[in-house]
Amino acid sequence: MTTELIKLTAAEIAEKIAAGEVTAVEVTEAHLARIEAVDEKVHAFLHVDREGALKQARAVDEKRARGEKLGPLAGVPLALKDIFTTEGIPTTVGSKILEGWIPPYDATLTKRLKDADVVILGKTNMDEFAMGSSTENSAYGPTGNPWDLTKIPGGSGGGSSAALAAYEAPLAIGTDTGGSIRQPAAVTGTVGVKPTYGAVSRYGMVAFSSSLDQGGPCARTVLDAALLHEVIAGHDPLDSTSIDAPVPPVVEAARNGSVAGMRVGVVKQFRGEGYQAGVLQRFDESVELLRELGAEIVEVDCPSFDLALAAYYLIAPSECSSNLARFDGLRYGLRAGDDGTRSAEDVTALTREAGFGPEVKRRVMLGTYALSSGYYDAYYGSAQKVRTLITRDFEKAFEQVDVMVSPTTPTTAFAIGERADDPMAMYLADLCTIPTNLAGNAAMSLPCGLAPEDGLPVGLQIIAPAMKDERLYKVGAAVEAAFTARWGHPLLEEAPAL
Amino acid sequence: MPGITREEVAHLARLARLELKGEELDHFATQLDDIIGAVARVSEVADQDVPPTSHPLPLTNVMRPDEVRPSLSPEAALSGAPAQEQQRFKVPQILGEE
Numbered sequence: 001m002t003t004e005l006i007k008l009t010a011a012e013i014a015e016k017i018a019a020g021e022v023t024a025v026e027v028t029e030a031h032l033a034r035i036e037a038v039d040e041k042v043h044a045f046l047h048v049d050r051e052g053a054l055k056q057a058r059a060v061d062e063k064r065a066r067g068e069k070l071g072p073l074a075g076v077p078l079a080l081k082d083i084f085t086t087e088g089i090p091t092t093v094g095s096k097i098l099e100g101w102i103p104p105y106d107a108t109l110t111k112r113l114k115d116a117d118v119v120i121l122g123k124t125n126m127d128e129f130a131m132g133s134s135t136e137n138s139a140y141g142p143t144g145n146p147w148d149l150t151k152i153p154g155g156s157g158g159g160s161s162a163a164l165a166a167y168e169a170p171l172a173i174g175t176d177t178g179g180s181i182r183q184p185a186a187v188t189g190t191v192g193v194k195p196t197y198g199a200v201s202r203y204g205m206v207a208f209s210s211s212l213d214q215g216g217p218c219a220r221t222v223l224d225a226a227l228l229h230e231v232i233a234g235h236d237p238l239d240s241t242s243i244d245a246p247v248p249p250v251v252e253a254a255r256n257g258s259v260a261g262m263r264v265g266v267v268k269q270f271r272g273e274g275y276q277a278g279v280l281q282r283f284d285e286s287v288e289l290l291r292e293l294g295a296e297i298v299e300v301d302c303p304s305f306d307l308a309l310a311a312y313y314l315i316a317p318s319e320c321s322s323n324l325a326r327f328d329g330l331r332y333g334l335r336a337g338d339d340g341t342r343s344a345e346d347v348t349a350l351t352r353e354a355g356f357g358p359e360v361k362r363r364v365m366l367g368t369y370a371l372s373s374g375y376y377d378a379y380y381g382s383a384q385k386v387r388t389l390i391t392r393d394f395e396k397a398f399e400q401v402d403v404m405v406s407p408t409t410p411t412t413a414f415a416i417g418e419r420a421d422d423p424m425a426m427y428l429a430d431l432c433t434i435p436t437n438l439a440g441n442a443a444m445s446l447p448c449g450l451a452p453e454d455g456l457p458v459g460l461q462i463i464a465p466a467m468k469d470e471r472l473y474k475v476g477a478a479v480e481a482a483f484t485a486r487w488g489h490p491l492l493e494e495a496p497a498l
Numbered sequence: 499m500p501g502i503t504r505e506e507v508a509h510l511a512r513l514a515r516l517e518l519k520g521e522e523l524d525h526f527a528t529q530l531d532d533i534i535g536a537v538a539r540v541s542e543v544a545d546q547d548v549p550p551t552s553h554p555l556p557l558t559n560v561m562r563p564d565e566v567r568p569s570l571s572p573e574a575a576l577s578g579a580p581a582q583e584q585q586r587f588k589v590p591q592i593l594g595e596e
Contacts, residue, residue, distance in 0.1 A: 101578045102577065102578065103578070104570055104574035104575065104577050104578070105570065197554045197555065198554075198555050211552065211553045211554065237560065237562070240557065240558075240559070240560040241553075241555055241557065243555070307539060307540055307542070307543070309537075310536065310537040310538075310539045310540045311537075311540050313533060313536075313537045314537050314540060321514060325515075328515070329580060330580070330587060330589045330590075331578075331579060331580075331587055332578035332579060332580070333578065333580070334580065335580035335581065338580075338581070338590050340590075342590060342591075343590060343591050343592065343594070344589055344590040344591060344592045345515070346517075346590075347590040348515045349512075349515045349516060349517040350517050352514075352515055352516050352517070353516055353517040353518065353519075356516070358522075361516055361518070361522075361526070362526060362529060362530065362533075364514045364516065365507065365510045365511060365514055365516070365526060365530060366530060366533060366534075368510050368513050368514045369502070369506075369510055369530070369534070372510075372513070377544070378538075378541050378544065379534075379537070379538075379540065379541075381544070381550060382540040382541045382542075382543055382544045383537075383540045384550030384551055384552055385540075385543045385544065385546065385548040385549075385550050385551075386540050386543055387550070387551040387552075388548050388549055388550060388551040389543060389548060391551060391554075423529055423532070423533060424532055424533060424536055438554075439554060440554025440555065466554075
């Protein structure tokens with residue numbers, strides 16, 4: 001029974017709970033048992049809220065018993081990235097500087113999940129302050145990729161994606177600043193969506209780079225991602241960057257997958273040096289599949305994408321150096337060196353030295369440098385100009401095509417530790433995902449097969465214009481259905497047993 | 499573009515309020531130099547007549563009516579503070595002796 005329950009999709013679980021075939025408590029207990037059994041190996045979770053989850057599940061069962069109408073995801077368990085504040089539950093952002101901090105309030109996203117009766121199992125591991133592409137920068141130790149525990153599960157939302165791939169939760173939440181939802185989805189064989197910038201509230205989401213950060217859904221199927229998308233998206237007056245417009249009809253699109261008559265752009269810039277042969281092979285097959293399904297394939301030229309990585313590694317650190325100034329040891333979290341003899345300035349410096357890991361320090365200093373007098377125009381100013389050029393490239397491309405596609409990552413999951421001492425090599429993992437964050441439009445990653453050379457998952461990225469998120473789901477659902485029919489089962493079933 | 503030196507890293511660390519240890523300064527100097535070298539390519543567009551984009555959305559201030567509404571209690575607001583006294587954040591000395 002337990003094995004059956006954990007392999008169900010979120011849509012199936014919700015249906016069974018609503019029909020009274022299974023209780024929310026049974027589903028939650030099955031997932032808690034799975035976490036108990038495998039998470040020591042995977043380390044997807046930083047905190048499991050056993051009691052809280054069971055309490056939420058009981059409330060769903062009582063609601064049903066009273067005959068109240070349940071929402072589309074009522075009683076479905078979810079793994080929440082530890083970047084969203086949760087009232088009464090620790091929020092660490094993968095950092096020592098917030099170790100033991102228990103927020104006195106819920107993020108808007110947390111509140112929406114609770115209001116929709118989604119059961120929050122706990123908080124997932126992540127690169128510290130969402131800075132990284134491998135979940136190795138977590139102060140609490142790395143997460144393993146369920147396909148091969150010696151490999152990275154992607155970053156920064158590696159915990160969320162690993163929880164899905166290890167069947168510890170059918171749904172998860174991530175945040176995507178440069179690819180931190182899509183890149184982990186790609187390397188774990190799951191689905192991840194970065195909605196249009198501003199579509200999901202950032203209130204209560206610990207800020208890394210405010211103009212790029214975007215929360216979004218992670219799931220094992222396109223439909224599950226869509227159901228979650230509808231729960232978490234929508235205008236929030238508490239977030240001044242929240243878009244005040246209706247949420248696109250993503251669930252409807254996911255239920256009616258089709259690419260017939262669509263124009264699909266293949267980005268010329270996303271191949272060549274640094275791309276693994278097996279990744280390109282699976283990507284080319286995906287393009288062929290799209291053609292077979294009735295799409296018209298058009299090559300699109302986006303020359304400024306070649307500068308996207310460089311622009312990102314100036315803009316994101318600049319914003320992070322400013323956002324992380326609040327971690328000063330005075331108001332919350334860690335305080336080091338306060339022995340009564342030191343000034344506030346010294347205590348702040350000692351606290352930040354003790355509380356931040358190397359990647360965070362590296363980016364804070366990089367940002368401080370890029371924003372400093374004399375270098376501002378050359379670095380930060382120029383990066384902002386590149387951002388304009390990238391947005392123009394997208395605009396031009398979307399005049400010709402409805403969506404664009406590319407590999408999500410240039411390679412499959414690499415070994416834990418392999419790139420730890422080479423920041424530039426690590427940064428390359430987000431090469432294909434970054435332009436979308438700079439322009440603010442929407443993108444999805446979904447599985448498109450295993451690379452022949454290492455048997456690890458490859459992700460297909462679909463990119464849509466801002467506020468046209470439904471196109472991702474329409475195309476994603478069609479591709480998913482065609483691949484599942486071809487393979488005879490969902491790709492994740494090929495993952496080795498844990 | 500100039501290279502980044504150990505002394506510059508020490509200066510940046512002071513500006514960023516990071517009490518870096520000696521070996522960290524050497525390590526970061528090498529890495530930051532590599533990164534700056536790689537990202538300096540953005541200046542290739544510097545001469546072009548391109549307006550900068552700082553944010554994907556046009557931002558405007560969001561105002562709400564000036565109404566009294568519930569907020570966190572002092573106990574809740576201070577619950578995560580490293581030190582507190584008399585319902586206030588207790589902070590280290592800010593002003594010098596002089």
